[in-house]
Amino acid sequence: MKRHFKLAALSLAVLSSTSAFAQDSQEPDYKQWFGLSGMYYNTDPGRPLAEGIYDDGQGVSFEYGFRFTQSWAARIEYTDLELDYRSPISSGSDSEDGEMVGVDALYFMPDDMYYLFGGIKRQSVGESTTLANIGIGKHWDLADSVKIITEVATYHDFGEDYNDYSVKVGVSIPFGKSTPTAPQDSDNDGVIDSRDQCAMTPAGVRVDATGCAVDNDNDGVLNSVDQCPNTPAGVNVDAKGCAIKDSDNDGVVDAKDMCPDTEAGVKVDAKGCVVFDEEKVEITLRVLFDNESAVVKMPKDPEISEFAEFMKQYPSTTAVIEGHTSAPGTEAYNMDLSKERAASFKDVMVDMYGIDSSRLETVGYGETRLLDTANNAEAHRINRRISVTVEETVKVPEEK
Structure with a gap:
């Protein structure tokens, strides 16, 4: 017993x-x-x-x-x-x-x-x-x-x-x-502590039934299929969780980018190519002449050089060179002198700056288009001139 x-x-x-x-x-x-x-x-x-x-x-x-x-x-x-x-x-x-x-x-x-x-x-x-x-x-x-x-x-x-x-x-x-109490969930991941195998999960991280993160690097690809589990935050990834390359940082991945060297700061389309806006550009030049002279005194003047560069930048443009004179003298004489002045400026553009002569047309207006109708020396000075304006509608990259 x-x-x-x-x-x-x-x-x-x-x-x-x-x-x-x-x-x-x-x-x-x-x-x-x-x-x-x-x-x-x-x-x-x-x-x-x-x-x-x-x-x-x-x-x-x-x-x-x-x-x-x-x-x-x-x-x-x-x-x-x-x-x-x-x-x-x-x-x-x-x-x-x-x-x-x-x-x-x-x-x-x-x-x-x-x-x-x-x-x-x-x-x-x-x-x-x-x-x-x-x-x-x-x-x-x-x-x-x-x-x-x-x-x-x-x-x-x-x-x-x-x-x-x-x-x-x-x-x-x-x-x-006893009053029933809700099971404790210390890290607020939706899995109670008694079942939570990863008890210190950061806030906002998706977890599985054991309380462990299902996407450790938060790239949207589950751990089970993520072949690059440590992708840095903010990097675009593919279906395997690996970073998608975008060499020119235009928002279009290299695999789909048909314009892979886009400059920074410009807007691109779905193919990665620059989106253009149409814009009107123009330049106006006025050159003054001495009394009864058709000689271009300063052919390398910065304003003349700038005009020539504009013509070269937009090779499809053409220009009409207008010759003018002051009021003194006969109409016939002034008409011939205005034509000579326009032709003289054309020669400078062709011979010194290499502009194709076919893009340049000349015309003389004599004394018919005075800028200043006063009968004094200053009025006569500004009326002895050639003037030329070039306009072009061009495509420019649209900024982001």
Whole structure:
């Protein structure tokens, strides 16, 4: 019998230790209970007495229990116990009243399937003795506020080598129910801490069912297919998660860029080529002449050089060189002089600056288009001139 008691104690210890931590941190469904039970108590036939023996007995048990966690609890128990007593000198039997008081530690299995318990009892029936007890029990749900208690326990006396056992049936009233709390999610990734294998995921990162990032470099390609998992932030990637090259940084990848060397800052179309706007450009030149002269005095004047460069920049343009004179002199003379002045300027453009003569036309207006009609030296000076204007509609790159 002693061996059976030790085996039961070892089993209780092993069962408790193997699963103690599985639910230890969870809140219990209820925190306290009161219980009232009827007990059948069977004594060991070898239990020593001064005279006679105890046979069996019954009692009424009161208990108060407190659950620390979903798994662990403790209780205080008081039993009003009556044991049958048979004396060897008497043919009949009698009974003795007493009590049994003690404490137990209880371990509830998952989902309260059953519980194991063990503790110390002080029994005072006839003689006082201290007992160690272990057992198994279950709280059966009868209603939300009532449970049925069933227990089987065995007792071992510390001073003597004997074992008793008991069977108990009763009711318990649970109270102090816990308020359910939402599972904790420390990094706010939508995966509770108990399941989160990557507990410090940065904010905004998509995670899988284990709480780990599904796209470590945030390039929009999942880790499972990302062949370049460390792409720098902001880089465009392809379906494999690798950077897409854009050599001229125009927003069109090299594979689709039909104009791969676009200058910076200009707008491009879907093919990577410059988008142009139409723009009108023009230049006007006026060259003054001495009195009764058709000689271009300063053919390398910066304004004349600039005009020639404009003609070269826009080779499709043509120009009409207009010759003019002041009012003094006859109309015929002034007309011939204006033509000579236009022709003289054309020769400078062709001979000195290499402009194709076919692009230049000359015309003389004599004194018919005076800029200043006053009859003084200054008016005559500005009227002795050639003038030429070149216009062109060109395409210029549109800026971003």
